Amino acid sequence: GAVVSQHPSRVICKSGTSVKIECRSLDFQATTMFWYRQFPKQSLMLMATSNEGSKATYEQGVEKDKFLINHASLTLSTLTVTSAHPEDSSFYICSAIPGQGFVKNIQYFGAGTRLSVL
Amino acid sequence: SQKIEQNSEALNIQEGKTATLTCNYTNYSPAYLQWYRQDPGRGPVFLLLIRENEKEKRKERLKVTFDTTLKQSLFHITASQPADSATYLCALALNNDMRFGAGTRLTVKP
Numbered sequence: 001g002a003v004v005s006q007h008p009s010r011v012i013c014k015s016g017t018s019v020k021i022e023c024r025s026l027d028f029q030a031t032t033m034f035w036y037r038q039f040p041k042q043s044l045m046l047m048a049t050s051n052e053g054s055k056a057t058y059e060q061g062v063e064k065d066k067f068l069i070n071h072a073s074l075t076l077s078t079l080t081v082t083s084a085h086p087e088d089s090s091f092y093i094c095s096a097i098p099g100q101g102f103v104k105n106i107q108y109f110g111a112g113t114r115l116s117v118l
Numbered sequence: 119s120q121k122i123e124q125n126s127e128a129l130n131i132q133e134g135k136t137a138t139l140t141c142n143y144t145n146y147s148p149a150y151l152q153w154y155r156q157d158p159g160r161g162p163v164f165l166l167l168i169r170e171n172e173k174e175k176r177k178e179r180l181k182v183t184f185d186t187t188l189k190q191s192l193f194h195i196t197a198s199q200p201a202d203s204a205t206y207l208c209a210l211a212l213n214n215d216m217r218f219g220a221g222t223r224l225t226v227k228p
Contacts, residue, residue, distance in 0.1 A: 006161070034215060041127070043207070043220040044162070093161045105150060107209075107216060109161030 002098050003027055006110025013084055014118055021079045021113045023094030029074035030096035034107065035067070038091045050077040084117045091115075120145040122210055124219040131198055132227055139193040139222045141208030148210040151184055151191050156205045156221065165206075166193075198226045 003026040013019050023033055031052045036044040048069050049057045056069035066088075068080040077096075081088055091114055095107040125140040141151070150169045154162035168175045168184045168191065175182045181194040195202050205221040 004161075041220075041223075043122075044218040046215055046217070049215055091159075095161070105211065106152070106164045106167060107162075108164070109154075112159065112161045114159065 002106075002108045004094065004096050004108045004110045006094050006113055008113060009111060010114045010116075012116045012118065015085050016083055019081045019084055019115060021081075021092055021094070021115075023077045023079070023096070023110050025075045025096045025098070025108075028096075028098040030077075030098060031074060033071060033077040033094055033096045035069060035077075035079050036093045036095070038093060038112075044093065047079075052077075081115065084115070086117045089115055089117045120212070120217070122146075122208065122217060122219040124206075124208060124222045126222050127220070128223045128225070130225045130227060133199060135198055137195040137198050137202070137224055137226070139206050139208075139224065141191040141193070141219055143189050143210055146189070146210055146212070147186075148212070150211055151182075152209045152216065153180075153182055153191075153193050154207045154209060154218075156207055158205075162207055162218075195224075198224075200226050200228050202226050 005024045007022045033050040035047045038044050046059050047062045050069045050071040052071045058064045071077040091112050093112040095109040121144045123142045131137050152167045153165045156162040166182045168182045179196045183192045203225050205223045207221045208219045209216040
């Protein structure tokens with residue numbers, strides 16, 4: 001149980017385009033999902049906490065107009081990188097914390113999305 | 119400021135030996151600490167959670183200790199195998215979310 005699906009796994013786009021990444025909880029409901037960014041050989045950096053039905057909470061230094069988060073249902077959160085530039089190239093990972101029926105406080109991660117902006 | 123440090127960026131050991139990874143933290147008082155495994159190009163996978171009132175936890179060949187006085191957690195893999203080669207991340211709870219260390223890349227050589 002507790003599977004998180006992230007799509008796409010890889011995307012290459014031109015500078016200036018927008019890219020949408022989906023994060024789905026397949027067998028549980030997630031009121032809270034998290035979006036991370038990871039550079040090579042570095043730690044996961046929390047970008048924002050996505051709350052179902054309300055606005056996302058962004059970490060300091062993360063531009064909310066640049067990284068749009070929508071958590072429209074209990075099983076889906078999306079991250080849209082708007083007007084992407086080469087410096088946005090990175091590995092983006094989502095995670096979710098299940099509710100009842102699962103061990104508390106454990107995050108289940110998607111497989112990640114490798115974004116390359118040309 | 120709060121810091122999480124995993125002492126080695128990389129650790130190489132021989133198959134069959136015990137791997138010991140360290141996670142130190144400062145300016146935190148976490149209620150619990152977690153260890154995750156991350157393979158290249160993949161998301162982390164949860165391994166173990168240890169609470170502040172627990173000294174040690176085991177799961178098969180894995181053992182985690184948590185010393186809140188030293189502000190340190192040790193992660194051990196006994197009888198290591200090449201398949202254990204991966205990056206291991208420690209994570210601490212901060213308010214309602216988790217903060218991760220940079221990870222230690224473990225390579226187990228046959």
